Amino acid sequence: MRGFHHGRGYALCAAALFLSLLPAAPAWANRVQSLNLGTTDAGTWVSVGLEAEAEFSLTADGDTLRVRITGAAPSATITRPGKGAVAEAKVVADGSDALLILRLVSGSYTYRAYSKRNPFQVCVDVIPKGGVVVTPDFTRTDGDIKLIVLDPGHGGSRYTGTATYDERIAEKEAVFEQAKILKKLLEEKLGVEVVLTRTGDYEVGLKGRCLMANEIGADLFVSLHLNGGSSSAHGTETFYLISGQTTTTRAAAMLENADFSSDPDLDRVTKSALEFILSDAYQTLVLEESARLANYVHAELLDELGLKDRGVKQDNFAVLRGTHMPAILVESYFMTSKREADLYTNSEGYRRVAEAVYRGIAAYVEDYDERME
The missing domain is CATH 3.40.630.40 (Zn-dependent exopeptidases)
Structure with missing residues (x-):
């Protein structure tokens, strides 16, 4: 019986060691809650709702805008059909960050990223040039x-x-x-x-x-x-x-x-x-x-x-x-x-x-x- 107990102890230790070597799941302190978009007379707006405040930055590459939201991520990819100047909008996990990807309808635009509070949102406006x-x-x-x-x-x-x-x-x-x-x-x-x-x-x-x-x-x-x-x-x-x-x-x-x-x-x-x-x-x-x-x-x-x-x-x-x-x-x-x-x-x-x-x-x-x- 003593040998059995020792064997069980070795097995448990081995299992614990194995689990410790597995890559840890990302421990995000923030989460993406929602993705919405709509249109106004001036252009198209997109908003990403978050659990807490976060830093973000916008980059542009041709007809694609990307907004990196630091330290936040969706539990799954969120995709929305396009409206106005935005052909498609989606939020994906990128490491420990969330990445908002906006594919624009072909055209020439002015755009900006900004935040709103209560609740915290990261927002993007896409405004056609020659618009209002x-x-x-x-x-x-x-x-x-x-x-x-x-x-x-x-x-x-x-x-x-x-x-x-x-x-x-x-x-x-x-x-x-x-x-x-x-x-x-x-x-x-x-x-x-x-x-x-x-x-x-x-x-x-x-x-x-x-x-x-x-x-x-x-x-x-x-x-x-x-x-x-x-x-x-x-x-x-x-x-x-x-x-x-x-x-x-x-x-x-x-x-x-x-x-x-x-x-x-x-x-x-x-x-x-x-x-x-x-x-x-x-x-x-x-x-x-x-x-x-x-x-x-x-x-x-x-x-x-x-x-x-x-x-x-x-x-x-x-x-x-x-x-x-x-x-x-x-x-x-x-x-x-x-x-x-x-x-x-x-x-x-x-x-x-x-x-x-x-x-x-x-x-x-x-x-x-x-x-x-």
Whole structure:
């Protein structure tokens, strides 16, 4: 009997050893709950419902969009028939991540990925170029700033922006890291919804960035950039749109200066939309608020980074021209300055820039709310 017990013990140990050597099932802390899509007058929307919040990034390859949702996966592949611009939508498990794959109907589109809360959803909008241009309503009735668009400049293989003095990091990478940190700060501390104009390393046209902000009814638009120049150039500067031109001159400049070959989104900005966006009454209202926002953000950047004050300036940046809301463009420091790039082109530097911009936006929102009371 004793031998029998020893034999059973050896068998159990062997079984336990065998099971321990089997590959463990993925222990996902998050799960895909649903996949839905529909259409509006502007285009096609897709939403993926999740158990909890998750990071995500969008990439485009021809007529296929892929959104990787980190640390989540469906219990089985979920497929939905197409609607509108989407021929087919499905979510599959890819390692420990979920992968939303959208096969588009042949055409030319503007697209964006963003999130919604309560419950958490990862959403994609696919908007045909030449589609609806939404007429803005810039008379707020509730006095609240609820939606902010952050625009990490550049993106894709053609538009990398300025590089550090030693070609170590491209501007597009650094500002994207800043934007992700800033988005989290704004959502968690200010309680606003934040949308990024790009959620990965892909190309978005300058006008596409403006149109994205306009179509979702953003209250503020903040474009994040880093400066470049000679090795001796240094400091912080913040921009908002130039004033002092007539409506006709501004509209003409917008069309004449456009690079149609490199910005395929431009064809969606019609002449009537230009006349409305660039109306003198509207520009006066928006420029006053843009100047306030620029000054708050600039002051916080100077305080945090301690760099030369190059001033709050007005310029005719394309990414600011077509927005329907207060809009600024931030140049936090010079990538071509060895001192500044070494100080701030790293994880700690990204955090410091993001926190300074956050404090500036928060101060503007507080000031705005007080003036609206």
